[in-house]
Amino acid sequence: MRVNGKHFRTLWLAADGRSINIIDQTRLPAEFWVVRLEHLAEVVAAIRAMQVRGAPLIGVTAAYGICLALADDPSDKALRTAYDQLLATRPTAVNLRWALDRMATAISATAVDDRVGTAYALAAKLAEDDVATCEQIGVHGERMLRTLWDQKGTRQPLQLLTHCNAGWLATIDWGTALAAVYRAHDGGLPIHVWVDETRPRNQGYLTSWELAQHGVPHTVIVDNAGGLLMRQGKVDLCVVGTDRTARNGDVANKIGTYLKALAAHDNSVPFYAAVPSMSIDWDLANGDDIPIEERDPGEVHSLPGIAAHNPGFDVTPARLVTGLITERGVCAASEPGLLELFPEQGAG
């Protein structure tokens, strides 16, 4: 994706071939700042502090955390410690566990002397796979946006609402929900994005920054404005990302997503989630058991003597989700819908 006209990914190997460079997302949109991570502890801290964030990016960053740990010590014990420390950083995004399991399985089966090479090769593959997956989500999502625009039957821009940041900053490149927006915009589809601020971390400003870099027309709104805009007929569809989608199509995403889905349902506004297969937890029958991250109440406010509660995510039931945009196509938010696209995950 472009930053001031130059192509960037959110994570790349440093010139020493060992450390990784990340974009410090806690400094955006005020400042574009690249940070080098050289050891496991720095990767753990960067994920916890949300210098890197977004489910797909968390997964790939953790994979490189394993690489850095093994570069210091390729033993089984070091692998286990790195796995446990990284897994404990953030509980909701299933991409983290998915990436760590892939790494641990491959490395455990590799002779100690070859582990570092195996680890870096696999982490690089996970990054490339993420880019390809997001690009395909963009292809299918763009098709869906074009269909909706044709149905709209006017030459007016398609009005899309999104919550949090499901753009390239949340992945290695492209993004998920925003991949469709970028492709549609580049392909000449008139589109305007309502960007929820997404309190308390304000990831909406990351979305706004990305969209501005790409020249996509957009407007930032406070989190509570979406319902009004939907009632006023100013939203044609909502598209969000996901941190974990259960087998039945229940979608966990940034806190506030559920309220948007309720408002969309009440106003017959289509509500889509962009779902890379790495974000599907096939082991969960529904979203009830998705762990919800509890974040520091200090992110909500710093007023003395007033309690605050800060759940980071919520679960939108599948019945409120019009469709899931995956890398294999768009499907119904249901187990049969998902299994049509991913038959290899079927029961027997």
Ligand code: MRU
């Ligand atoms: O707390 P964050 O910023 O990591 O949460 C990010 C989101 O909720 C995104 O919508 C989700 O990870 C999907 S990103 C493609």
